[in-house]
Amino acid sequence: MSALATSTGSINLGQGFPDTDGPAGIARAAADAVLTGRGNQYPPGPGVPELRQAVAEHQRRFYGLDWDPDTEVLVTAGATEAIAAAMLALLEPGDEVIAFEPFYDSYAACIAMAGATRVPLTLRAPSFRPDLDELRSLITPRTRLLLVNTPHNPTGLVLHAEELAGIARLAVEHDLLVVTDEVYEHLAFSGGHHPIAALPGMRERTVSISSAGKTFSFTGWKVGWVTAAPALVSAVRTAKQYLTYVSAGPFQYAVAEALRLPDSYFDTLRADLRRKRDLLADGLAAAGFGVFTPEGTYFITTDITPLGEKDGLEFCRSLPARCGVVAIPNVVFYDDAEAGRPLVRFTFCKQDAVLEEAVARLQRL
Ligand code: PMP
Ligand code: GLN
DSSP: OHHHHHHHTOEEOSSOOOSSOSOHHHHHHHHHHHHTTSSSSOOOTTOOHHHHHHHHHHHHHHHOOOOOTTTSEEEESHHHHHHHHHHHHHOOTTOEEEEEESOOHHHHHHHHHTTOEEEEEEOOTTTOOOOHHHHHHHOOTTEEEEEEESSOTTTOOOOOHHHHHHHHHHHHHTTOEEEEEOTTTTOBOSSOOOOGGGSTTTGGGEEEEEEHHHHHTOTTTOOEEEEOOHHHHHHHHHHHHTTTSSOOHHHHHHHHHHHTSOHHHHHHHHHHHHHHHHHHHHHHHHTTOEEEOOSBSSEEEEEOGGGTOOOHHHHHHHHHHHHSEEOEEGGGGOSSHHHHTTEEEEEOOSOHHHHHHHHHHHHTO
16 A cells, blocks of 8 residues: 555555654664664674663553563564564464454464464454453463554554453463553553553563554664563564564664653653544544544544445555545454455554645545
């Protein structure tokens, strides 16, 4: 869809990446690291100590979680590698993984590469809230782990404290691991983000994943991290060693600085994106879409049936020619094609003028 946006000159509200880079001071920190020779040669396998320390401080500052930077933090090539390494490290062929459907696109592939089986817990419109009784019914003796994503891409669902507590209770009761993808941790617009690792019985069974891409608007840097108990980090590190060995050195120093930015940075990011969410949500509603207002992330899922449309894939393929906008058909995130067919995702991590122009174009549909 990004290629289609480029070839048709359309406004790309498909793939989630900001059209404005993150803080200039952080970009300068990366350049300085390159120019002063920090990280230009293979950094240590677990990541540079400065970044591991900064990740631990960030987890303590925002969530009161204590991780030992030497044994409980691992730096990865974005969250994507952390997800892949976690699946390869923790799953055996035949294991079952319960994950929210719609799935972020790498989950199904990584579960398959590990030889395991994905078991979808389908989040259904209009609320997309998970049904914990259904979750319980999906657990079998082969279930090895629960793959959680909050705030959730593409629905914008943010798990509430009681939902996380319910998931945690099931994990403890059935002795399951939890892998939690929290890359949108700073984009929960109301009620805050709650890490499942902080709940009783979860510290020793949870692999938490995040990355710098969304929080600092440098999606091209691909710096991510894992926090977990030593045995779990050690397993994930072993898989990572044979995937990429290490991740880009100079960016790690810059991300260490970014994680130490004052609270005002994180508050402003969230407030800006919340405003953009409202701008796009109002525009989509005015254009006739059914809008599921997200509690988090920088995506809005819409229903195209009020427009007289049925098939999101066809709709997204035709949208550039019809009005010069690109979006993502949610069906690509589903096993259950019927559940995803009428849904289309738009991102709002774009400049206001771009969102306003996109909204104006969509009114002409
Ligand atoms: N998980 C989710 C839910 C995402 O939306 C993304 C962003 N594409 C990623 C993981 C990947 O993050 P990264 O770019 O750090 O690999
Ligand atoms: N997270 C972003 C998205 O879902 C970009 C990552 C990707 O395109 N694989 O659009």
